[in-house]
Amino acid sequence: MKKNNPLNHILLVVLCGFVVLTSCKQNDEKESKKMTDNILLEEWTGPYNGVPAFDKMNVDDIKEAMQMGMELSLTDIDKIANNSEPASFENTIAAMERSGKELDRVYAYYGILSSNMSTPEFRKIQSELAPELSDYRSKISQNEKLFQRIKTVYDASQKTPLESDQQRVVDLIYKSFEMNGAELDAEKKKRYAAINKELSTLYTDFSNNVLHDEENYVTYLSEDQLSGLSDGFIKSAAKIASDKGQPGKYAITNSRSSMDPFLTYCNERELRKKVWTNYYSRGDNGDEYDNNEIIAKILKLRKERVALLGYDNYAEWRLQDRMAKNPENAMELMNAVWPAAIARVEEEVADMQKIATKDKITIEPWDYRYYAEKVRKQKYDLDSDEVKQYLQLDKLTQALFFTAGEIFNYDFKPVPEGSVPVFHEDVNVWEVTDKDSGEHIGLWYLDPFAREGKRSGAWATTYRSHTTFDGKETVLGSNNSNFVKPAPGEAVLVSWDDAETFFHEFGHALHFFSSNVKYPTLNGGVRDYTEFQSQLLERWLSTDKVINQFLVHNKTGKPIPVDLVKKIKKAATFNQGFATTEYLASAIMDMKLHLADPTNINIDEFERKTLAELNMPKELPMRHRTPHFGHVFAGEGYATAYYGYMWADVLTSDASEAFKEAPEGFYDKTVAKKCVDYLFAPRNSMDPAEAYRKFRGRDANIDALMRDRGFPVPN
């Protein structure tokens, strides 16, 4: 951060203004001191252009900091809206791009407290803040004077176009205001804001209910119930149990990273059923934490809100600025793949049933992973646990750096011990530089392990993004996973799937680091496009260079045997029936829920009916059942957007073939450069379809995806 940031001045001015407003309640001097003392609002100082003060983060400060951050941001906005000069790109759009910096900083802390370090205390604050944040957003999106200025700049640009990146910023901002009700009359605007406020509370309730069920349905096993489970799994289950005050027992937590290996290996069918039922009942237990009613309310409110704007349904409104453009295009893709997916499930079940029949078992959903593993061993002679011995977290991390070095020309070095504050001792930080010029690009934070209060799954986020319009900002990017922390002295061994996910999230991070955009708005992701870059990066895990250097045995240090690699590659299409079907069922459900009339919707019934209409195989569930489908109901990020993973996967498969066809394959410098220049660096400064055409010379088609999954390619 620059030392003499003009915002320091604004900060002081605004603080005074705020004190005046609140002085009737509080002593001026005390209040003023308290405000400026809030560490979470302060400029980031220290090395690497300033870093968040994660070591000084305190949950007690967050509410006030968020409220102050919103206040400051609104003051910036009011100044822009009330400017007496005629509206111009510089005094309106650029000024907006520059606004709200304090709130951006507080958000970095808020994100950590919400996703990495959540506590009941924080969740209470989060619930209190949700409606305030909604009000805050409405105050901007419904600011009439502000919108008129944006419209003036937009209208002028339609006659005299701006520079291309400026034009794109104007187009995106104008569209976003239009989509969020800026053109509604006063009465409708009021209702629009009220709906958003109500929704924000429902989203928070939804995710807190899921978190509650994840934390409170732990299955404790005794020593005689461990049959089939690996030593590593047992050790970490023992540690979790003892951490939870049940020494001598073994804890199976209600998260995907526990459930998945447990169902794959546990020999005790009744226990499998219990763990499966806990997991797939999250948010659906008919108690005060049940999400079904909340979902029905969310759907009704979303529909009412887009109706104010003249749209028939939420999906139509949502997809207009996505690569898919409309729900029909998204459904068309899903419908094209679905029959091949469920046909493959039938084959998979038949293979499994041959083995299960000997155990006098008819395959039920809690048996799928278990017998799939047996078929995998039989058909491909591939033992997931053996593969795991070659997948060490440390080595995989080095593999990420190697890939980034080859394709992006980046170098990763650990920062000097203690030089960058972290929020937990497990977090490590690396400096990212350009290999040739040594130019500082940013910092990469890695928070690898599961812990109480951390949300499940894996994700990537930024604390600060690249921009240049107002002085260069360097990137602070992070990856977050839920690997089970090993017992002391043990290597962290992960499954092939988890290794892929690790590469996936790193792909998001590289997308952040490689940004070359000038304006912050252009860093925004297009939802059905942003998973493409991360999915593409997964492909480097199974390249020879990564395999030979980094996939080495944790005890012997020997590289993974050629035969085992062959088997892994051969097995890549294994279980694609399961993977594609569980995913697509959720994606189709997401879309159908938002295309349906929600007036008297009964979520449980709707889910059952829709699955029946799809001929959903009874042997497996949706990847995310509706009552815990956080992508869609814990916020709006992936609402009618879960299809986006497959949309992006069409691009991924097609782009991978561009690498495969190149002389040097995945390490071909020419294709790599095009990949960085067109697919990563521009982010949203270029229309995604156009960017893809520049990379590939044509549009993507579905064929490569079908080949990758081992499905028949349609004519």
Ligand SMILES: [Zn+2]
């Ligand atoms: Zn992703």
